[in-house]
Amino acid sequence: MSHPYPPIRDLLSQGDTVLICVHQFPDLDAIGSALACYWTFSQLGVTARIWVPDQDGVVFDFLPGASELSYSCPDGVFDSIWILDCSSLSRLPAEQKVARLVEEGLPLVNVDHHVDNQGFGSVNVLRPVSSVGELLSAWFLQEGLEINSKAAQCLYTAINFDTGRFSYSNVTQQTHAIVAELLNVGVDVAAITQAMYERFSLQDFEVMKMALDKVTVHPGSLFAYTIMPKKLPPHQVKVIDLIRQLDQVVVFVVFQELSANKVKVSMRSKSIFDVQQFAAKFGGGGHVRAAGVVLTGESDQVIPSFLAQLASDMSGER
Amino acid sequence: MSHPYPPIRDLLSQGDTVLICVHQFPDLDAIGSALACYWTFSQLGVTARIWVPDQDGVVFDFLPGASELSYSCPDGVFDSIWILDCSSLSRLPAEQKVARLVEEGLPLVNVDHHVDNQGFGSVNVLRPVSSVGELLSAWFLQEGLEINSKAAQCLYTAINFDTGRFSYSNVTQQTHAIVAELLNVGVDVAAITQAMYERFSLQDFEVMKMALDKVTVHPGSLFAYTIMPKKLPPHQVKVIDLIRQLDQVVVFVVFQELSANKVKVSMRSKSIFDVQQFAAKFGGGGHVRAAGVVLTGESDQVIPSFLAQLASDMSGER
Structure with missing residues (x-):
C-alpha cells in the first residue's frame, strides 16, 4: 500500500462524468469524501454524480453539496466509476448495476483506507491512513489541486468522524498536518463539530x-x-x-x-x-x-x- | 499580544530553580503546561517545582511527572516564578506568598493565553492562542528546544483539553500544525484520550x-x-x-x-x-x-x- 498516488489528471479528463459510489449505510467519512471529490473534480471541469442508495439516519445536511446526493441511480453515461471507503464490492448495495457498468469496460477507481480492501478496481488507490478524507486530502495536496473551502469542510468532517474527533490510534502526524492545511483554506471548526456531535433530540x-x-x-x-x-x-x-x-x-x-x-x-x-x-x-x-x-x-x-x-x-x- | 517570544535561555540559567504556579482549581491546560515546563526546563539544567495549592477532583495522574506536583509550597530558594494560565494574580491561591517573593525582587514570568490577562509579570508572554499548551509548544519550537516525549504528552493533553478535543472556535491552523509536531515526537493519542474522557464511574x-x-x-x-x-x-x-x-x-x-x-x-x-x-x-x-x-x-x-x-x-x- 505504499505506491505513489497515480496522477489524478490522468484518471479524469475535462468534460468527464464520474459516478461515485460508497459503502452501504454510508458514514460521514464516505459521504464527506464523496462530496470533496464533487467539489474538487468540478474545478477540473469534471462532473461527479454521487449515488447513495441507502442511509440509516446519519445526518449529512450540514455538508456543502448535500443536496447533490442522489438516492436513486443517477441517469446518464459515465466515463468512470469511483468507489470510496468500500473494502469489498459486496458492501456496495449498487453491486449489480456497478458490476454491469464494469463489465461494459468502464474504468473503476477504488479508493480506500481499509487494510482488507480487496483491490477490485482497475485502479486501486489504497492507503492505511485514518480515513478516506485523509487519503484524498493527501492526494489532492500532492497533486497541487486546489481544495476549495467547501471541499475542505467535507474533508475535515470525514477525518474528524473516522478518527473519533482525533482520538483513535489511527491518528498520525500526517492527520493533524493535513487538518492544518484544511483549516488554512477555511473550516468553521465549531459549527461542524456542533453539527456532528450536538444534534441530539x-x-x-x-x-x-x-x-x-x-x-x-x-x-x-x-x-x-x-x-x-x-x-x-x-x-x-x-x-x-x-x-x-x-x-x-x-x-x-x-x-x-x-x-x-x-x-x-x-x-x-x-x-x-x-x-x-x-x-x-x-x-x-x-x-x-x-x-x-x-x-x-x-x-x-x-x-x-x-x-x-x-x-x-x-x-x-x- | 504579537511581540516575538523572549529567548527562553535568557530567562533561565543552568542551575536555576523555578517555582511554577497555576490558577486555582487548575485544569489540564494549566497542569499539562506546568509539567511540560518541568520536562523541558530540566533538559536545560533548570529545576522546576510545581505548586498546586488546591484541586477539585480533576485527574492528573496519567500525565508524566504527576508525582512531582506539590500540594504545599515547595521549600527552597527560587530564582524566578513562572505563573501559567492565570489572567490575574487574584486567581492565584498562593497570592500572598508569591507577592512576598515578588516584593523581594524575584522575577515573575507571566505566561497566558487569556485576552484579559493583566500583564502582572516582570516578563509577560501573552498570546491569544487556544491554550497555554499551544503557546508553550510554539515557544519551545521557535527556540529550537527539544520537546521530549513526556513533554509532548503533557502539551498534547493541555491543547486537547482547552480546545474541547479540537472542537472550539479557538482552534486554528497553528493548533493542528503544532499537534502534528508533538505526535512526531511520540504521543499515545488513544491512551491519553481514554484517560481524559473515558474515566467515568x-x-x-x-x-x-x-x-x-x-x-x-x-x-x-x-x-x-x-x-x-x-x-x-x-x-x-x-x-x-x-x-x-x-x-x-x-x-x-x-x-x-x-x-x-x-x-x-x-x-x-x-x-x-x-x-x-x-x-x-x-x-x-x-x-x-x-x-x-x-x-x-x-x-x-x-x-x-x-x-x-x-x-x-x-x-x-x-
Missing part, C-alpha cells in the same frame, strides 16, 4: 437514560454491557460510545432486540481483547477493537450464553 | 441519569436547563457538556443546589446570546459563551425568576 436523551439504566458491569470488571429494548424512538446517539466512557473496563457490549428472535450485538474493546475474534465464534465480524454480530434466538437465552462465553474467554486471557 | 452514570431526567426545554426552544440536587455522589461528568448536545437550542443552564439558600448556575451559549452579560446581571461573570453565577435564595424562588429573566432577554434578542 429529547428522544436521544430518553435512549441514553434507557441505556444507562441497564448498564451492568461484570463483577471482575471484565466487561460492561447494556440491553436496549426492541422499541426505541428514532435517535442518533451511539449507545456503545456512551457506555464505553466507563473507566476500568476493557470490553463493552450493547445488545439490541431486533425482533422476536434476533438480537443485534455491538462490541468494543479498549485494548488487549480481540472482539473480532470473539464475534466470529457467533458468526459475526469486524475489527479487533470494534465488532458485531446478530444472534438468533430468544433474548433471555442467547444473551446469557453470549455473556457466559465472554466471561470465560476474557478470564482465559488474564 | 457508575456514579457518573447515575449523575448523568439525574441530569437527563430533569432536562427541560423552553417552549420556544430558547434555552434548555436541568436542576441537580444538593446531594450528588462524587463524579467527573460535566453536566453542562452533557445537555449541550441538544440540537436546536442555543443556551444551556445547569442549576445546582449548593446549600439551603445557594444555587450555583452554569451557562453555555452556542452562538448569538452573550451569557457573560446575562450572568453579570446577577453578579456573575465569565466569557461570552461560558459563564456562571451563584444565586442566593431558596431554589424554588431564585430559579424561576432567573429563567423568567432569561426568557425575556432572549426573546428581546430575536
Whole structure:
C-alpha cells in the first residue's frame, strides 16, 4: 500500500462524468469524501454524480453539496466509476448495476483506507491512513489541486468522524498536518463539530437514560454491557460510545432486540481483547477493537450464553 | 499580544530553580503546561517545582511527572516564578506568598493565553492562542528546544483539553500544525484520550441519569436547563457538556443546589446570546459563551425568576 498516488489528471479528463459510489449505510467519512471529490473534480471541469442508495439516519445536511446526493441511480453515461471507503464490492448495495457498468469496460477507481480492501478496481488507490478524507486530502495536496473551502469542510468532517474527533490510534502526524492545511483554506471548526456531535433530540436523551439504566458491569470488571429494548424512538446517539466512557473496563457490549428472535450485538474493546475474534465464534465480524454480530434466538437465552462465553474467554486471557 | 517570544535561555540559567504556579482549581491546560515546563526546563539544567495549592477532583495522574506536583509550597530558594494560565494574580491561591517573593525582587514570568490577562509579570508572554499548551509548544519550537516525549504528552493533553478535543472556535491552523509536531515526537493519542474522557464511574452514570431526567426545554426552544440536587455522589461528568448536545437550542443552564439558600448556575451559549452579560446581571461573570453565577435564595424562588429573566432577554434578542 505504499505506491505513489497515480496522477489524478490522468484518471479524469475535462468534460468527464464520474459516478461515485460508497459503502452501504454510508458514514460521514464516505459521504464527506464523496462530496470533496464533487467539489474538487468540478474545478477540473469534471462532473461527479454521487449515488447513495441507502442511509440509516446519519445526518449529512450540514455538508456543502448535500443536496447533490442522489438516492436513486443517477441517469446518464459515465466515463468512470469511483468507489470510496468500500473494502469489498459486496458492501456496495449498487453491486449489480456497478458490476454491469464494469463489465461494459468502464474504468473503476477504488479508493480506500481499509487494510482488507480487496483491490477490485482497475485502479486501486489504497492507503492505511485514518480515513478516506485523509487519503484524498493527501492526494489532492500532492497533486497541487486546489481544495476549495467547501471541499475542505467535507474533508475535515470525514477525518474528524473516522478518527473519533482525533482520538483513535489511527491518528498520525500526517492527520493533524493535513487538518492544518484544511483549516488554512477555511473550516468553521465549531459549527461542524456542533453539527456532528450536538444534534441530539429529547428522544436521544430518553435512549441514553434507557441505556444507562441497564448498564451492568461484570463483577471482575471484565466487561460492561447494556440491553436496549426492541422499541426505541428514532435517535442518533451511539449507545456503545456512551457506555464505553466507563473507566476500568476493557470490553463493552450493547445488545439490541431486533425482533422476536434476533438480537443485534455491538462490541468494543479498549485494548488487549480481540472482539473480532470473539464475534466470529457467533458468526459475526469486524475489527479487533470494534465488532458485531446478530444472534438468533430468544433474548433471555442467547444473551446469557453470549455473556457466559465472554466471561470465560476474557478470564482465559488474564 | 504579537511581540516575538523572549529567548527562553535568557530567562533561565543552568542551575536555576523555578517555582511554577497555576490558577486555582487548575485544569489540564494549566497542569499539562506546568509539567511540560518541568520536562523541558530540566533538559536545560533548570529545576522546576510545581505548586498546586488546591484541586477539585480533576485527574492528573496519567500525565508524566504527576508525582512531582506539590500540594504545599515547595521549600527552597527560587530564582524566578513562572505563573501559567492565570489572567490575574487574584486567581492565584498562593497570592500572598508569591507577592512576598515578588516584593523581594524575584522575577515573575507571566505566561497566558487569556485576552484579559493583566500583564502582572516582570516578563509577560501573552498570546491569544487556544491554550497555554499551544503557546508553550510554539515557544519551545521557535527556540529550537527539544520537546521530549513526556513533554509532548503533557502539551498534547493541555491543547486537547482547552480546545474541547479540537472542537472550539479557538482552534486554528497553528493548533493542528503544532499537534502534528508533538505526535512526531511520540504521543499515545488513544491512551491519553481514554484517560481524559473515558474515566467515568457508575456514579457518573447515575449523575448523568439525574441530569437527563430533569432536562427541560423552553417552549420556544430558547434555552434548555436541568436542576441537580444538593446531594450528588462524587463524579467527573460535566453536566453542562452533557445537555449541550441538544440540537436546536442555543443556551444551556445547569442549576445546582449548593446549600439551603445557594444555587450555583452554569451557562453555555452556542452562538448569538452573550451569557457573560446575562450572568453579570446577577453578579456573575465569565466569557461570552461560558459563564456562571451563584444565586442566593431558596431554589424554588431564585430559579424561576432567573429563567423568567432569561426568557425575556432572549426573546428581546430575536
